[in-house]
Amino acid sequence: MNRNLSIANRKSSILALILVSLGLAFAIGMFMGVGEVKLAEAQLQLIFLVIVSVLVLVRPYVGIILVISSLPIIDIIPSVPYVSSMLTLIGAITLGSFLLNRYIKHQHKKLHVPSGLLIGFLFVLWIILSNPSAALFIGNNDRYWFFTFIQLIVLSWLSAQLLDTDKKHNILMGSFFVVTVLSAIYAIQQGVVDADIYSSVRASGLAGGANSAARYFIVGLIFSYYLVGSTETRFIKAILFVGMVIIIIGIVKTVSRTGLLLLCGTIGMILLLRIEGRNQIRSIFLLIAFLTIVWIFSESLIEIFRSIFPAIRQGTDTIGLRYKLWEAGIRMFKDSMVRGVGIGQYTEKLIFYARDLLPYYRLRLGAHNMYIQALAETGLVGIIIFLSFLGTAMVKFWRGFQSQKPEISSLVKTWLVVFVVLLLGGVTKHDHYDKLLWMTAGISMCSLWNPLKDFDARSKD
Numbered sequence: 001m002n003r004n005l006s007i008a009n010r011k012s013s014i015l016a017l018i019l020v021s022l023g024l025a026f027a028i029g030m031f032m033g034v035g036e037v038k039l040a041e042a043q044l045q046l047i048f049l050v051i052v053s054v055l056v057l058v059r060p061y062v063g064i065i066l067v068i069s070s071l072p073i074i075d076i077i078p079s080v081p082y083v084s085s086m087l088t089l090i091g092a093i094t095l096g097s098f099l100l101n102r103y104i105k106h107q108h109k110k111l112h113v114p115s116g117l118l119i120g121f122l123f124v125l126w127i128i129l130s131n132p133s134a135a136l137f138i139g140n141n142d143r144y145w146f147f148t149f150i151q152l153i154v155l156s157w158l159s160a161q162l163l164d165t166d167k168k169h170n171i172l173m174g175s176f177f178v179v180t181v182l183s184a185i186y187a188i189q190q191g192v193v194d195a196d197i198y199s200s201v202r203a204s205g206l207a208g209g210a211n212s213a214a215r216y217f218i219v220g221l222i223f224s225y226y227l228v229g230s231t232e233t234r235f236i237k238a239i240l241f242v243g244m245v246i247i248i249i250g251i252v253k254t255v256s257r258t259g260l261l262l263l264c265g266t267i268g269m270i271l272l273l274r275i276e277g278r279n280q281i282r283s284i285f286l287l288i289a290f291l292t293i294v295w296i297f298s299e300s301l302i303e304i305f306r307s308i309f310p311a312i313r314q315g316t317d318t319i320g321l322r323y324k325l326w327e328a329g330i331r332m333f334k335d336s337m338v339r340g341v342g343i344g345q346y347t348e349k350l351i352f353y354a355r356d357l358l359p360y361y362r363l364r365l366g367a368h369n370m371y372i373q374a375l376a377e378t379g380l381v382g383i384i385i386f387l388s389f390l391g392t393a394m395v396k397f398w399r400g401f402q403s404q405k406p407e408i409s410s411l412v413k414t415w416l417v418v419f420v421v422l423l424l425g426g427v428t429k430h431d432h433y434d435k436l437l438w439m440t441a442g443i444s445m446c447s448l449w450n451p452l453k454d455f456d457a458r459s460k461d
Helices: 002-032 039-058 061-069 071-076 086-105 115-130 132-136 145-162 166-190 210-230 234-254 257-273 281-296 298-314 317-335 346-353 370-400 406-425 435-443
Strands: none
Touching: 039 061, 039 086, 061 071, 061 086, 061 145, 061 166, 061 435, 071 166, 071 210, 086 145, 115 132, 115 145, 115 370, 115 435, 132 145, 145 435, 166 210, 166 234, 166 406, 210 234, 210 257, 210 281, 210 406, 234 257, 234 281, 257 281, 257 298, 257 406, 281 298, 298 317, 317 346, 317 370, 346 370, 370 406, 370 435, 406 435
8 A cells, every 4th residue: 555655646746747847848938938039939939848848757868869869950949048048958857857757766776877977077077176267157158167067967977877778779860860861951052062162162051060060960870870770661771871862962061171081981980890780781872872972072072182181281271270279279278287277268268379370350269179178278187087088988888889789789889980970070179068979978888788787777768
């Protein structure tokens, strides 16, 4: 009888939380309609938020999927007063839903954080302790940096906890693939590939920028390649193959030289690691599709590729700009070697360190290198912790793909390729606060291929 009463109380708690969430969603939606956005738009956002709230409360992992799948279409994600984005609200609902479901199903178990994520938490703690004013108070970029990084570490932790079955990974990859194709279609209509980067019209799709679009498109391509091997339905395979072609054209239309190099490297890694090696048809298709699209744009792409290595050696055009931004970052580091200039302060301090390097209108840029920006902003201690966090994730992936189960091994190889792409992409883009990077690092520590002693029993929600 006591057990039945306990179950009834828990069900009542769920119902109460749902009602409270709906009430909060209604209040937030009505608030958004006053002054910030039109009432009609606020009502649509309210309906969406209510649906999402109910869905995430029932299936917490859906919240992670929604947050990550929004990245290739971030331009159309509505903003919310005081929390910057609707994604923040979805993340908060996801965390609350996870804790509630865990309370109901595993009340006797303690919360556990993998050792790798403790390193990530230590990095977040360091950015606050090393420069509290930069981390805790809003800057000229309208961002509370401590809040941003707390969200990122929570995202990593939830990814490790919630994405605990291959089915959930497939749903995440499929969702990301769909929105990537939509963004790539938009990019294809935007972009014009010409003989050089200056005469070309660079496409960004709906991802907020050409370089960001190129990275997210490549990740979508990696996911689609894996999904072809994990489905037996011919119709779905055909859709995935068509999507691959669209995504590759979208990458070309971004005219991102880093993106083009990463695309070549990604195809090489995929073929080398032989993800789901028993199915060679998709490998042949991917290679043929890539070579065909390169041939179609060959005249322009050859000229663009020819310009890359001379520009790297001579420091010309946007590569030369990056060299100067990196030099400014090194200057900041030399001025404050232990604790750095403060998280988010690279852009704020650039005017003092790059007056002799850059024209005035360039003095509000980021470092375009996540390692140098992290070094400048968090100092020697911060960069060591940050690299340790990334290194731990790499080790987890490396050990994971040696799993004896082929389906698990191929899944880990897929995430390993994604992680390597993000790490290499960080050389030309300041991605140390990118959601996809932190989520991928969290996934490296998930219970699907890590010893179960590091986790509670897997949830089956």
